[in-house]
Amino acid sequence: MPGLFLSHNAELRCPDMHCDLHMHSTASDGTDAPSALAAIARSINVSAIALTDHDTTEGLPACAAACAELGIDFVPGIELSCDPHAKGLRPPRDTIQSDRKLGTLHILGFFVDPGNARLLDIHHRILRARLERNPQIIRNLQGLGVEIEYDEVLALAAGSGTKIVGRPHIAQVLVKKGYARSAQDAFAKYIGEGRPAYCRRDTLTPSEAIEAIHDAGGLASLAHPIQLRYADDAELEFIMERLRDAGLDAVEVRHCDHTPPLVEQYTQLAQRLGLLVSGGSDYHGSRKSVAMGSSRVPRDVFETLRERHTRFSGR
Numbered sequence: 001m002p003g004l005f006l007s008h009n010a011e012l013r014c015p016d017m018h019c020d021l022h023m024h025s026t027a028s029d030g031t032d033a034p035s036a037l038a039a040i041a042r043s044i045n046v047s048a049i050a051l052t053d054h055d056t057t058e059g060l061p062a063c064a065a066a067c068a069e070l071g072i073d074f075v076p077g078i079e080l081s082c083d084p085h086a087k088g089l090r091p092p093r094d095t096i097q098s099d100r101k102l103g104t105l106h107i108l109g110f111f112v113d114p115g116n117a118r119l120l121d122i123h124h125r126i127l128r129a130r131l132e133r134n135p136q137i138i139r140n141l142q143g144l145g146v147e148i149e150y151d152e153v154l155a156l157a158a159g160s161g162t163k164i165v166g167r168p169h170i171a172q173v174l175v176k177k178g179y180a181r182s183a184q185d186a187f188a189k190y191i192g193e194g195r196p197a198y199c200r201r202d203t204l205t206p207s208e209a210i211e212a213i214h215d216a217g218g219l220a221s222l223a224h225p226i227q228l229r230y231a232d233d234a235e236l237e238f239i240m241e242r243l244r245d246a247g248l249d250a251v252e253v254r255h256c257d258h259t260p261p262l263v264e265q266y267t268q269l270a271q272r273l274g275l276l277v278s279g280g281s282d283y284h285g286s287r288k289s290v291a292m293g294s295s296r297v298p299r300d301v302f303e304t305l306r307e308r309h310t311r312f313s314g315r
Helices: 034-043 062-069 117-143 151-161 167-176 185-189 206-215 233-245 260-273 299-312
Strands: 016-021 044-049 075-081 107-109 219-222 250-254 275-277
Touching: 016 034, 016 219, 016 299, 034 044, 034 062, 034 233, 044 299, 062 075, 075 117, 075 206, 075 299, 107 206, 107 260, 117 151, 117 185, 117 206, 117 299, 151 167, 206 219, 206 233, 219 299, 250 260, 260 275, 275 299
Parallel strands: 016 044, 044 075, 219 250, 250 275
Antiparallel strands: 075 107, 107 219
């Protein structure tokens, strides 16, 4: 990871400074170029950022260079999509009575080496799976009577400058053509998990994701636990214990989907399980109505993660 983890001038380190350790660029499904993120952070007094594009490290060098120019501490990161139904992740049926499926399970990697062979292999593996899944979703939609062509999705993605074509782009086309009121509505009606046009793609097990992040020299953090759609607090704790046992280092407690009571709950659970905390806005530019820095993550969160990484970077 030489040259990508940067620490800069003291003027950005007053006590009320904040960090944002979860954001996306055009290297995945954001609308801002990696090189543009540092200027946004500087303009709102965010002193440290992590670029955590989905399943890719492609944008990290450009973002690192921009942060170096503007005196922003930079954390090279990634967000890996995992299988929420992995064996052993959920409690036994006699403990939690629920037949419903979990939501999404994403693992954030911090301080990763962008050239790590294992992460690059995951990137190519998931990219191939997406390339196979997207046309199938379009065929599923067409079977439902939706007039949509994959070329429309590709054109929209190309126009936005994003490198990875996925369901958010399909959702945008559905909104544009009047089949949904919003991207969220498109997911709820058509392309979300369990919906009629949904198609699974190859995903990692949580253990695979955590091991890959560690292999790349990084720390692994559970992203937005609320999106797991756990049945109750007991199920959430069970899942987090399994992830901790698989090597998880931290939990994202501050996120745009987390209410203050959830922030407090997740913070206490992390402490009880011996996990660090992380936090970020999950900024996607204009794709989502979430501003960079909006989760107000104290800079101490970045400092603690950096200290842990420094201590254990030789593992």
